[in-house]
Amino acid sequence: MTTTAHDITYRLEQKRRVQADFPGPKSVALTERRKAVVAAGVASSVPVFVADADGGIIHDVDGNSFIDLGSGIAVTSVGASDPAVVGAVKEAVEHFTHSCFMVTPYEGYVAVAEQLNRLTPGDHEKRTVLFNSGAEAVENAVKVARLATGRDAVVAFDHAYHGRTNLTMALTAKAMPYKTNFGPFAPEVYRMPMSYPFREENPAITGAEAAKRAITMIEKQIGGEQVAAIIIEPIQGEGGFIVPADGFLPALADWAKDKGIVFIADEVQSGFCRTGEWFAVNHEGVVPDIITMAKGIAGGMPLSAITGRADLLDAVHPGGLGGTYGGNPVACAAALASIGSMEQYDLNGRAKHIEEIALGKLRELATEQPVIGDVRGRGAMLAIELVQAGSKEPNPELTKAVAAACLKEGVIILTCGTYGNVIRLLPPLVISDELLLDGLAVLAAAIKANA
Template sequence: MTDFTIPQERKVITPIPGPKSQAMHARRLEAVSAGAGAALPVYIEKANGAILVDIDGNQLIDLGSGIGVTTIGHTNAGVVEAVATQVQNLTHTLFTATPYESYVEVCELLNKHTPGNFKKKSVLFNSGAEAVENAVKIARKATRKNGIVVFDHAYHGRTNLTFSMNFKNAPYGNGFGPTAASIQHVPMSYPYRDPQGMTGEEAARRAISYMEKRVGVEDLAAIFIEPIQGEGGFIVPAPGFLATISKWARENGVLMVADEVQSGVARTGKWFASEWEEGFEPDMFTIAKGIAGGMPISAVTGRAEVMDASHPGGLGGTFGGNPVSAAAALSVLKQIEDGGVLERATAIGELLTRRLNELKAKYPVIGDVRGRGAMIAIELVEPGTLNPSKAAVDALAKHMHSNGIFVLTAGTHYNVIRFLPPLAISDELLEDALSVLEQGLAAL
């Protein structure tokens, strides 16, 4: 991850967005549905490592990774080579019509590296939301039950079923109804906002009480949870929460599904974020985003007997496990196997956590620093309170964007800034980005 085709440095040569981006954005507004928004209307021409280059020539430090997709780094050499080779040999046949080896290889590696001491099988799709939808189908088929439990502050996608599973209606679901049936929401462990001193086990018992009294186990097929919530604001549940929920699910014949679309594939310093909590034993995992270095592919991996519940033809899709995307995924997964990637995620997390906590001690607008590995966030509040400060987040994001740092916001209350950099980022780039962040905090 050290040979770069673009110098790994921030360079601001025009206002951001620059004149060419502004002109392109005007074209976009004429041609593209308003439903596809833009966090920052800067039009990217090329990228490498942790640097985005826009059409005006500005070089931005990327702390978003395409929302966790280019985990291995933009235009990673191994991924580029794998894709180029595959394009020359085979671009498509449809795996469920005339199959090919790379699909099988991706499944073998996922079965090997997802947690759980049991035989696993996998199936491939296109996107995170599609993986979640199919995990719901598999769970219902395997259990012959319908109910699905999800958690406060959760995000699972933008399709009809998955936006019904989200906690926040706007912007993902409002006006798009009706929502899907048999989806029940229960309280999440949120250490920063839970009653002071509430343990993970206590928070789990609160959620279990909801499930037993308001949902009922008789028709409950599965519990879906992000081990670290993504759009909800990188909420890490208190220790013991996931294990206690998992134990209750096993005892009651309910499947446990870990939505690792954003937190999986080396992002947190482990293959999957589920590994951080001993005793948490998901039956299925939904996987996407960082799996293929920017190419579209997703997966459901789980217990073999659960994954085999579907009848032949019940799962699949025209582009699921496409050969080009599968080749990219194999490159990413093998690079993680070769070593150094998980360690880099850990080192990034240590640097970010240390520096952000230093800023927290200095600037009381930062109420919380949380996350694992290269998945870290700060929650901003009105100083001395727990009141969310969306205004501070908006001001900081604008400051960072205008100074060549791309960051993403998040949180149920829109008051979280998340740091989700490519693992190819250097310490120097991180320090540069954090210096711009501190300038913005000082200006507040």
């Protein structure tokens, strides 16, 4: 048992260890079983099967131990087997696994709504609805906005990712693998230019100017009075961990308010302490009309939510929102425990500490390696964008090679980006400093060896 300075106790030894025959025989055998029964369209980036996970470590079925710098795509922020979450789930399961809140309600759903109303930005009166996935939350946020405003048009942005359902595919910017051959898509979705500081034609453009660029296009192409909602990730996820220039989000939100447009912050990936704040919009004091949440909300159990202005959500007729599994009682218990652990361990502070450690190392590396075009992010949502040396030309081949090299050394990293050239770091917020530094050292060595 080891303990960090933040008094987090781990069940598993927090060290990486990869055997020579990686991937091992059990993972190889399971891969063959998988091929026979699981659709080929479901892809996995790592060729091993998990047997156990805790803190910042994942054990596979062959006894290998990997440093987890992905957190199941920002889900296991409190760790993959946080004792409080495990205990809450066990207790909930002993009573009932399901009853459907739309039939026979239960306190856990109400308690989660109370917590989300408390934690989300703004002191206005709020309402919350619980669902299962981030895409489902986004769909319902748009439903609410359209009904409440009586308008149809929805504005999304370049490099956006909002999900894999029909409407959320329409909102998503990247074609392959998310949209190709899956159309036709939902209508009345319009795409506007994002603030992407590293790739702006004019590097001096401010956030406010980038917002004006988008607003001008909205006014010309759609008309502000026709727009039901603007939906944006405060820090884009799959699109490349793009942090817009300061002032971009506030300017959009202010204009939306003036036009009676519902401003939706998609915080599915960036929420729940990931960026060093409960929500990424807090960094610039933006108060969304509706906020969508999932991933880190429940310590790995499937749960999502929308929280927003009471007048918007209460405008929907009874029965207009819901779903059979939405706000499952076991997932609600996990969410309450997960939020408790976030507060107990001050995971906002922990995320800022991770940023301080990692950004320093990554920026130092960038000065030595011309293939690193940009280092960006907030908290424990960090990225490096890899390019052809001496240019801004994306380098997806190097990105793949670096990820593969890290995996061979026992470090799991994720890639992303519209151009497939971004390495994103999403460590569990409970990872120890020692493990984080070890993982970063492996990443640095992989870049140097493959550049």
